[in-house]
């Protein structure tokens with residue numbers, strides 16, 4: 001699907017991959033609706049875009065899925081029809097299972113799974129009517145699970161499965177469903193991750209620091225949208241190849257992940 005003259009709703013557009021996607025989509029001539037919790041950061045992103053007056057900022061908190069869906073429905077009459085939804089907002093978690101409070105699992109699931117489901121359902125009738133596209137930034141962690149991020153991995157596996165179901169259910173409606181699974185990307189994801197007690201991890205991990213840039217990731221996602229892909233895996237090194245290794249050599253992969261500590 002080409003982006004020129006399309007309207008694209010991007011969640012998590014205030015930083016990282018979402019911000020890079022906003023810049024890349026606007027450069028292709030799309031009008032954008034930018035969502036996240038931080039209004040100031042969203043406004044700053046909007047001001048940097050070409051034709052900033054043809055983009056909108058709609059704050060959403062995906063940790064409150066019902067309210068997020070209501071906010072979307074309340075705002076739709078004043079917005080142009082949406083062609084593409086990019087579900088990008090998300091939080092990660094860094095803690096071993098024995099050290100993780102149940103509420104941390106709930107918080108991650110609320111944003112990465114229920115919040116994403118609620119936004120998708122709210123926009124689905126319009127997206128189907130326009131034969132549009134749902135793009136979801138899942139993760140390689142939604143394809144393989146290792147140590148130290150059980151909640152994040154479970155939430156991303158759940159959203160990958162949900163989007164597989166959506167693709168199957170809407171195949172005859174002309175809706176396109178693209179799931180993106182990045183490996184390590186240089187963003188604030190590790191700083192914003194929750195630890196086992198719910199506090200912020202607060203550090204840039206070395207695996208994230210050594211990942212691909214957010215701009216590179218966004219460029220590959222745009223290529224996936226333009227080529228009507230259904231699933232793409234993006235990244236370098238082990239994080240790029242882990243899903244294939246797991247599929248071809250499952251026992252080897254299991255012994256490998258038992259030996260490897262979580263992302264540092």
Ligand SMILES: NC(=O)c1ccc[n+]([C@@H]2O[C@H](COP(=O)([O-])OP(=O)(O)OC[C@H]3O[C@@H](n4cnc5c(N)ncnc54)[C@H](OP(=O)(O)O)[C@@H]3O)[C@@H](O)[C@H]2O)c1
Pocket residue numbers: 011012013014015016017018035036037038039041060061062063064088089090091092111137138139140181182183184185186187188189190192208211
């Ligand atoms: N970086 C990586 O290595 C990597 C790898 C695989 C997948 N991903 C996925 O890529 C997506 C973007 O992450 P990123 O790497 O760009 O990290 P990031 O810089 O931390 O960005 C996360 C975005 O999500 C928004 N967000 C977080 N909680 C939210 C909530 N409750 N409601 C609404 N928006 C919320 C944040 O905005 P506010 O704080 O303003 O709300 C921010 O815009 C995530 O889904 C992540 O899981 C990242």
